[in-house]
Amino acid sequence: MSMLDKINNLKDTQCIVDTICKLVSENECAGCGKCVFGYEGVTQLQLMLGDIAEKKGKSTDLAQMQELCQMMKSQSLCETGEEIGAAVLAAIDSYREDFEDHIGRRGCRAGVCRKFMTYHILAEKCIGCGECIDACEEDAVLGKAKFVHVIDQKECIQCGACMEACEEDAVVRAGTIKPKCPKRPIPCKRK
Incomplete structure (x- = not known):
């Protein structure tokens, strides 16, 4: 071809x-x-x-x-x-x-180019276990026990370690359409 x-x-x-x-x-x-x-x-x-x-x-x-x-x-x-x-x-x-x-840094529509991808923690799935915090070598995940964790996008290097560490599937990768997530750690609703 x-x-x-x-x-x-x-x-x-x-x-x-x-x-x-x-x-x-x-x-x-x-x-x-x-x-x-x-x-x-x-x-x-x-x-x-x-x-x-x-x-x-x-x-x-x-x-x-x-x-x-x-x-x-x-x-x-x-x-x-x-x-x-x-x-x-x-x-x-x-x-x-x-x-x-x-x-123009607006994004990669296909979600292929890694630098255009961002990772987010969904509040409805996060149990505040801290596994993602421990996995992040860049200290880009903010939070404490029993609080919904938040990823600081300025510090995140898009390695995906947080997503691999999360057993609750609370960490997601997003392209141009970003999920709605808290801007700072909040208490978990899920136990």
């Missing part, structure tokens, strides 16, 4: 930024070095797409990628470099809003 076919057959559970980043990284141009626009083009695309997936994208990234890909399409010495340029251009054209959401 060609890169364009993979982009055109993207499922709702797949993120275009993550998918195109993997397709570019897995390509033979990354290790070739025979032409500047193939090797350097892929290297630059990897850096920009990686930054976008890690919440470090800049507003100028899309224009730079489009310019680079146009050059790759016309200046690469092999069909692979040309295909990569065409595929990234097609991805930007078809999924511009998703790229802009990533760059």
Whole structure:
């Protein structure tokens, strides 16, 4: 299946930024070095797409990628470099809003890019056991025994240790739609 076919057959559970980043990284141009626009083009695309997936994208990234890909399409010495340029251009054209959401730090619609995910503790399920507090190495979980715990999003590194530690399924991972949770620890209703 060609890169364009993979982009055109993207499922709702797949993120275009993550998918195109993997397709570019897995390509033979990354290790070739025979032409500047193939090797350097892929290297630059990897850096920009990686930054976008890690919440470090800049507003100028899309224009730079489009310019680079146009050059790759016309200046690469092999069909692979040309295909990569065409595929990234097609991805930007078809999924511009998703790229802009990533760059504007609004989120990853598919919930794939880890940096865009947040963890939350549901008040109706939390029993105040403290397992999530013990599991968090960043001290991002606030609370005490018999109180609904709260995750400080500024301290959380999205490792998921709190979710793994919770036997009550009170910790959930959320993308663009966040659950309603208390802003500070409150007494547990559930025993």
